[in-house]
Amino acid sequence: MTNSDPDFDKKLTSLRDEIDEIDSDLVKLLQRRLSVTSKVGQLKSSVGKPIYDGKREASLFAKRRLQASDAGLSPDLIEDVLRRLMRDSYVSQDASGYRCVNPECKKVVVVGGKGQLGAVFVDLFKRSDYQVDIIEQNDWPHSEAILADASVVIVAVPIRLTSMVIHHLNNLPKECILADLTSIKESPLFEMKKAHAGPVVGLHPMFGPDVTGLIKQTIISCEGRFPEQYQWLLEQFTVWGAKIYPVEAHEHDEAMSMVQVMRHFSTIAYGYHLMSEGADIEKLVAMSSPIYRLELVMVGRLFAQDPTLYADIIFANKENVSMMKRFAYRFLELLEDVSLDDKDAFVDVFNLVSDWFGDYAGDFLEESKSMLLKANELKKH
Structure with a gap:
């Protein structure tokens, strides 16, 4: 399709110049904001107040989301921008130092x-x-x-x-x-x-x-x-x-067998399976959806670290073996449903788990949406 407007390039350049000017103003505003948040950090440090104020943060998000909506902007966009700004603000405030709670501590x-x-x-x-x-x-x-x-x-x-x-x-x-x-x-x-x-x-x-x-x-x-x-x-x-x-210590260790041990073990097993199957990781990355890419990121991230760290966690408690065996048994239970082409049984289990998650399932779905958007934006391959 040919350009029918002889002034197209001139108009486009003019609009881009305007955008550049706005972006330049944004940088100056961000610099000003950072300067103020640094002063906030210094003030809090001088009186020993924690940097993070959950009520202040929630109030700020609510006000700016309402303001964005009134201005015809996406509230989610504004909240995303603010969260990123606040993360940097916390770092700048962090540089101000912290109150010493116990000056009598010798060392x-x-x-x-x-x-x-x-x-x-x-x-x-x-x-x-x-x-x-x-x-x-x-x-x-x-x-x-x-x-x-x-x-x-x-x-x-x-x-x-x-x-x-x-x-x-x-x-x-x-x-x-x-x-x-x-x-x-x-x-x-x-x-x-x-x-x-x-x-x-x-x-x-x-x-x-x-x-x-x-x-x-x-x-x-x-x-x-x-x-x-x-x-x-x-x-x-x-x-x-x-x-x-x-x-309590025993409650902690029971929870960690699920939060850490099972997560690490299943991730290692999945990575081992991909390797053993001869999967072409470059093709997997190229064809992955945002959620599968995030899964690959988490798997690959683990294998970029010290294996003894994960071995220590998994091997630290003999009771972890029983937990992993129960996991393997449930894996085989579901596999049996698939092998028998019993979709009803499979769906029944799915619904049971969904009921167990309750409201958390919906909350996690919403939380994951922003994570997936960010993961997609950060793609390098």
């Missing part, structure tokens, strides 16, 4: 503080003006001196080393808080209470080392001993923006 020692997750906590404690020391493998000959005046000792080593490390922490100051960051809780708590007569708490950060901050992140807390003596530590985590979720 925090992180065993494994140079590891990926340990380093996250070392950085946060330092930005809250705590004195922080690190113990790595080569530091054990000097560990007695390092630990002598510790107020908090956090064990941040791989699961397979946790018990051994805790065993060496049997001469801590009486009032020292002993905590661990492993993804299982019953065994480490037992070992910590055996090694140390003072306050003990089991912690499980539900995030990885690539976080830019703890805002909206969850830290699971399992009571060990003398919880009143470590409450200030949990409060410090909330000042950093984390949500504390208290739970």
Whole structure:
């Protein structure tokens, strides 16, 4: 189709110039907004208020969505933009530092503080003006001196080393808080209470080392001993923006067998199956829908990491084997329905699971829509 408007190029250039000017103004506005949010962070830091304010965030979204609707714009678009802006705002506010909840804390020692997750906590404690020391493998000959005046000792080593490390922490100051960051809780708590007569708490950060901050992140807390003596530590985590979720150690481990172990095991099995079938991953990526691409991303992401990390999680608890066997049995149950061409039985199971999810099914459907849109936008292949 030929262009019938001789001034088309001129008009298009003029409109694009106008868009460029608007975009330039947007950059200036964003710079101004970032400057103000940085001041907010400094102000909050000066009085010890947490950076994240859920009520303020919800109110802001509601107001801007209404404003967008009145202006004929998509409320979802405006909320997406705001969420992205606020994520950067939290990072800028995070740079202002944090209130030190317990100025009387003499020293925090992180065993494994140079590891990926340990380093996250070392950085946060330092930005809250705590004195922080690190113990790595080569530091054990000097560990007695390092630990002598510790107020908090956090064990941040791989699961397979946790018990051994805790065993060496049997001469801590009486009032020292002993905590661990492993993804299982019953065994480490037992070992910590055996090694140390003072306050003990089991912690499980539900995030990885690539976080830019703890805002909206969850830290699971399992009571060990003398919880009143470590409450200030949990409060410090909330000042950093984390949500504390208290739970009994055995409940934690049961939940993790589903949240982590089953997820990791089934992902590894799926990746193994794709490889064994000789699947052409380039073609799978090219032909994938957004949701399957996201599935491939999560599978591939796992195989880009340290296999011993996942082996430690899966092999940590012998009861995980029973859970995985039950999963395999249910897999075979559904496979039998397919083999027998029994669609009614298959649909019945589907509906039972749907009823079990209840309102969460619809909530997750809506939540996944924005995730899939973002996943599609980030495609590189």
